[in-house]
Amino acid sequence: MSYQAPVKDMLFCMQELAGLEDVAKMPGFEDAGLETAQAVLEECARFNEGVIAPLNFEGDKNPGGWNQGKVSTAPGFKEAFKQYGDGGWQGLQHPSEFGGQGLPKTIGAACIEINNSANLSFALCPLLTDGAIEALLTAGTPEQQKLYLPKMISGEWTGTMNLTEPQAGSDLALVRSKAVPQGDGSFRISGQKIFITYGEHDMADNIVHLVLARTPTAPEGVKGISLFIVPKFLVGADGSLGKRNDVYCASIEHKLGIKASPTAVLVYGDDKGDVGPGAIGYLVGEENRGLEYMFIMMNAARFAVGVQGIAVAERAYQKAVEYARDRVQSRPVDGSQPGSAAIIHHPDVKRMLMTMRAYTEGCRAMAITAAAAYDASHHHPDPEVRKQNQAFYEFMVPLVKGYSTEMSLEVTSLGVQVHGGMGFIEETGAAQYYRDAKILTIYEGTTAIQANDLVGRKTARDGGQTAKAVARQIEATEAELARRDSVAARATLQRLKAAREAFLQVVEFVAGNVKARPNAVFAGSVPYLMLAGNVVAGWQLARALLVAEDRVKAGEQVDFMQAKIATARFYAEHLLAKAPGLRDSIVDGGDSVTALAADAF
């Protein structure tokens, strides 16, 4: 069950693909060069391997529970979260003025991966708290920021996102929770929220709920939703904790996976606190602009959920490799051994492990380069460069979220498969990753919601310009590959070119037909997302191959670089090779998706 953070690969992605050196030249990031990255990652690895990862399996078996509105977390979680906060991990990417370390996302993304590989259930608490911090940083008043952020950044308090109601899942227009102004600047909140991750727990002194609700004068639909701070315990001007607010955990869910992360039903306004009926809440930003602010949290969280996909894939990969090295079954098909061999020597086991590895490394490269674009979009001195990077990053978010999580389903399934019958036994641990991963394609917006975002806001809105700019960058990589004479470069070029062309054809199809044939375009939205994610991840590995070939020639880190070349080529030949088929389905197959009437199913 041991986990070793892939620090070397992460540093490779930062340095060689994401341009960490350039990030470290930007104002505010002067200390964030390779040395810092290496030091942070090694400490992060040490802490997570030693403290957080060992709690993962036990937490799944014994996840704590609900009792009379209180939720106890799994054994060791409370103590570990104290260490997490004390170690400064919650504040890693947040501003130093509120006690954070102000490191770039380029480094932060890798730390999030490590934390999630160690323990997906545990890591959700800081992940959601990060989102709440982002929202308050963007839309909170200076007083709100001063009151809440330092304690959240230190890990003393945690944060939640309260969007979903039973009738309002993906469709937030249906939110019904109410917020009635009290005349003193505060509001009384009532309603029921479901699926609230770490909505109640025993790991922090206070929980800062960010809640979507409607004021009495609000218009219908998404334009009438406001965002409120509802602390579990009211906070005095000096930061001291006061009365218990009227928010009550009615139950927690019995889930397929991530069992050690309590998923709460929260009831607001049932007079279960010390403040009378109605939870006391404070408006964040302007009235009726709640969805906009929530999207700030959501976008941070979506990227992080994509990283969760990479994280669980990495963990499943490591576990499968370990088993495949140990388990001895059957003779090699090439006759290279007279007796039974470790199964890692069998071609199909290698195929499964290579698939897991290639997906994971490809998506990691995609996520870390996207993170660098985020950093540049906020910190680069040139506004034009900021703008370009913003567009690139926004295009990447649905890919990182959608593709990395979908691939994690395949990877964790292969992880079970490598174990054979043992994989199906819970004691082995491989099944947990399979169960845990399944939430990733659902929460913070299902894959379909990501795909709608990709089609609508990220492709159709600018007529495919950002997508085409990405394709041009890929073409530049193809040109470099074409100058190499290695077998690996040639094979990679062939598949990358075909995949990029398929991607471009789909972009043209989407941009050109979204108005006239919306059903046909949206019928292909998820396949488009999968194709785009596939191409971008494969592209990043192709860039990695170019670097790695140079390093091998120079005699640097030869084993690592040769493995990178092999992985990149595998990605091209086995995963990028799917792209033309997807294009055919999307461009020609829209009508057959919607041909059947609803009552004919």
Next chain:
Amino acid sequence: MSYQAPVKDMLFCMQELAGLEDVAKMPGFEDAGLETAQAVLEECARFNEGVIAPLNFEGDKNPGGWNQGKVSTAPGFKEAFKQYGDGGWQGLQHPSEFGGQGLPKTIGAACIEINNSANLSFALCPLLTDGAIEALLTAGTPEQQKLYLPKMISGEWTGTMNLTEPQAGSDLALVRSKAVPQGDGSFRISGQKIFITYGEHDMADNIVHLVLARTPTAPEGVKGISLFIVPKFLVGADGSLGKRNDVYCASIEHKLGIKASPTAVLVYGDDKGDVGPGAIGYLVGEENRGLEYMFIMMNAARFAVGVQGIAVAERAYQKAVEYARDRVQSRPVDGSQPGSAAIIHHPDVKRMLMTMRAYTEGCRAMAITAAAAYDASHHHPDPEVRKQNQAFYEFMVPLVKGYSTEMSLEVTSLGVQVHGGMGFIEETGAAQYYRDAKILTIYEGTTAIQANDLVGRKTARDGGQTAKAVARQIEATEAELARRDSVAARATLQRLKAAREAFLQVVEFVAGNVKARPNAVFAGSVPYLMLAGNVVAGWQLARALLVAEDRVKAGEQVDFMQAKIATARFYAEHLLAKAPGLRDSIVDGGDSVTALAADAF
């Protein structure tokens, strides 16, 4: 949670694709025409919908357990199995001379699907018993057959397959269990067997274990394995139950899914019975030919496990459709409704449901046509026809097993996905199918083992002749499609042709390179299986489309037939479209699978 057996589609497959009329002309099957099929399926549906299906969800939550060597099954299982036996379901496909009904597999396969859709965990008991019956029918002495078969066929006793030991999973050469002759014709068996489905339970009076073990003089490896009957209770010549044999259930596994089916660790020879040390066993057939006999069980079981994949996919599909009709979220992208609509109207939900439906119907058509070939291979009067059908059936077994179970992983995952956040909550029930399905790609030979069979015994051995014969049949269907002028037929033809050509190229690659480049060929073995299964299932749906177009013209069952046309076209455009990419990976990508050395992972 309700389940409705797809009787109409099953009858369509039998009648229009599998040639049930021809089956009913074969000696022994004279009563097995459409009327019989319909009556049997309707009764099967009634029984399983009413009695077996309602036990599925509760069995998962409350699967019974182990206590001091005894295993209690889930609530209602014992009573339901009594009804199953009394209803004659265990004997459906077995010879009337032992009390069975002697129906063709063409009909039996559909009944197995219904039983497994109703309850995968429950259905495993009859499934394994079927396998044990087959083995005794083939290799048992007349006395053994007379002693054991009537009670097994009546459902009074059940059967098991005891292959696996901790060190011997896929690799049966490593079996160590011992069988020492006692001089009286009996043997004393000792050893440990794991993963024994229904190895111990409370649903039957006796359990007939079929056990692989080695005699003292046996050669090493698979050529030294013999098969033994080891009854839980010794059986007198009059069929009466005697002493408790020395086979003891040491524990049952805590599994990811199929929780209500007890998976036992069985210890033989630990002096825990009434017979002294060593379980008393009886040789089946000849010494050292045990593997051969076990393969009879395995081949029956492999086909049935493929049907399990179809069954769980069908159940997941029905559940997803039900939810998608009920759940109201968001406006349709085409503006066809002013407010939020049932999610079944959203194109991506339709894409998911169509994918689930197309896979399920395609694999069902494949399995039922394969079953008809089995029937012809045993019952057709012409030996040449028998031989051709035998070759076709044997080629189909790894496809039915491998492809139908792999697709069930995708389908049950989509089933959860359609439910959004609710899918991740165990109470919803969709997650159970996702968990249950994962065993199907593992037991009775992993997908890789099926793929080895497809490459080695089914393709390389005859130089690809059987595979090419299948391709020629597909070409004949293409020719028929080419004579149609409908959009659906044209679209289907385009993808079927490309997929069949891809399949043929892979067959040439496999047959041509398996000796010289075994690693490269076996690196592509599972993708080859997936391609072959995909092409065959898509071909069957293309045949279905031809029939359905004719029926629509004739005004017969128009709604059903139009849905079939839409499903076939969807299959072609979205699933067959994957075939050329798979070909590229297999033919060009073999080297990159095995490039990384074992210690470089």
